[in-house]
Amino acid sequence: MDAGRVAEWEAGLPAASELTPVSHPLITPALAAAFRINIGGGAFAAASPFDDSPLAHDSPTSHLSFPCDDEDDDEEEEVEEVGEGEGETEDAASGSFGACQGAGRAGKKARMVWTPELHHRFVEAVAHLGDKGAVPKAIVRLMNVEGLTRENVASHLQKYRIYLKRTRNPAAPQHPQPFPTAYGSSFVPQTSDAPSRSDYCAFPSRERDRALQAMGWKRTKDA
DNA sequence: GAGAGAATAT
DNA sequence: CATATTCTCT
Numbered sequence: 744m745d746a747g748r749v750a751e752w753e754a755g756l757p758a759a760s761e762l763t764p765v766s767h768p769l770i771t772p773a774l775a776a777a778f779r780i781n782i783g784g785g786a787f788a789a790a791s792p793f794d795d796s797p798l799a800h801d802s803p804t805s806h807l808s809f810p811c812d813d814e815d816d817d818e819e820e821e822v823e824e825v826g827e828g829e830g831e832t833e834d835a836a837s838g839s840f841g842a843c844q845g846a847g848r849a850g851k852k853a854r855m856v857w858t859p860e861l862h863h864r865f866v867e868a869v870a871h872l873g874d875k876g877a878v879p880k881a882i883v884r885l886m887n888v889e890g891l892t893r894e895n896v897a898s899h900l901q902k903y904r905i906y907l908k909r910t911r912n913p914a915a916p917q918h919p920q921p922f923p924t925a926y927g928s929s930f931v932p933q934t935s936d937a938p939s940r941s942d943y944c945a946f947p948s949r950e951r952d953r954a955l956q957a958m959g960w961k962r963t964k965d966a
Numbered sequence: 967g968a969g970a971g972a973a974t975a976t
Numbered sequence: 977c978a979t980a981t982t983c984t985c986t
Contacts, residue, residue: 854979878970893969898979901971923977 855895
């Protein structure tokens with residue numbers, strides 16, 4: 744009955760305060776402009792096939808940051824040429840970040856960038872799902888980030904688990920090591936012990952905020 | 967076949 | 977190094 748858990752979740756959700764921060768403050772105006780990101784506007788049809796979309800409340804659909812990697816060397820890649828007109832008229836409708844992401848245009852998939860905010864969402868999702876339920880598919884669902892794939896999460900999850908293992912096990916969990924995120928921002932565990940492995944989170948009521956802090960992860964400036 | 971997780975690859 | 981891709985196993 745994870746539905747019950749989800750219910751608790753929703754109950755304790757901050758009214759579009761913390762769970763929606765994956766907006767634009769991460770991306771510089773210039774960058775946003777360059778990418779034609781929809782700043783301040785969530786112009787997307789959140790057609791969630793799931794009735795229980797916990798995070799699908801406000802406008803969680805964040806934009807992944809996909810740096811348009813342009814490898815102009817002799818790359819023997821299969822370039823799917825899409826005979827599109829040069830005029831960029833389509834992005835008007837798609838909005839978001841269809842600029843470089845493979846989904847929108849061009850056939851090359853840019854590497855995803857786990858911004859601190861995205862990672863935050865990720866961590867929250869993992870925490871709330873618990874050790875048992877924190878599998879890529881569920882995480883993707885909870886995060887509800889447009890364009891985020893299961894593979895993306897799987898990869899990040901792998902790294903995340905290694906990170907947790909490193910900071911907990913070895914005889915050096917003295918100083919909480921920051922989880923390296925993009926831009927030099929990191930999430931560092933406040934307490935010596937990171938999110939527990941077995942005892943997860945049935946965060947009671949809206950103590951969620953408290954609990955989240957108690958279990959670590961606050962944003963810092965430098966590693 | 968789908969999906970998770972670890973091993974590789976880029 | 978961070979993310980992607982591939983592979984194995986369930």
